[in-house]
Amino acid sequence: MEALRLILRYVHLIGFALLLGGAIVQYVSGRLRINPGMLWGAAIMLATGIGLSAPLRDGDEPDPAKLVTKLVLAILIFVMVFFSRKRDVVNRGHFGAIIALTLVNAAVAVFWR
Numbered sequence: 001m002e003a004l005r006l007i008l009r010y011v012h013l014i015g016f017a018l019l020l021g022g023a024i025v026q027y028v029s030g031r032l033r034i035n036p037g038m039l040w041g042a043a044i045m046l047a048t049g050i051g052l053s054a055p056l057r058d059g060d061e062p063d064p065a066k067l068v069t070k071l072v073l074a075i076l077i078f079v080m081v082f083f084s085r086k087r088d089v090v091n092r093g094h095f096g097a098i099i100a101l102t103l104v105n106a107a108v109a110v111f112w113r
């Protein structure tokens, strides 16, 4: 179980790199569109996050309220990414919100103990 949890955590972090890295690359390039890295990253965060929420820790589980908060934010991010994936240019506020929500979700992961 511990090995499974560590693998899920590892892939979760790769998804985080794809989502945030993909968004930052677009942002600094000046062309605000959804790239495949962001789309894959958002999907990986949802899939591995749900896996990580399984009771894999022998009793020392994260607060369910934390998991629900993360799930709601991640669904929001995924919807915002998925339904804008074909747009040539997305609204600056929309793009900024994707980055901000991603950073908030990482902060929830790290600081909510």
Ligand code: HEM
Residues within 6 Å of the ligand: 009, 012, 013, 016, 019, 042, 045, 046, 048, 049, 050, 052, 053, 062, 067, 068, 070, 071, 073, 074, 075, 077, 102, 103, 105, 106, 109, 110
């Ligand atoms: C964009 C969405 C998400 C981001 C940016 C994100 C970010 C992170 C980060 C940075 C970590 C820390 C990993 C570590 O300390 O090793 C983490 C851990 C974790 N995440 Fe996510 N996550 C997201 C979505 C989700 C979702 C949807 C769930 C499930 C509902 C979830 C559940 C977890 C769990 C259970 C952990 C381990 C936390 C712990 O052991 O305290 N995450 N996440």
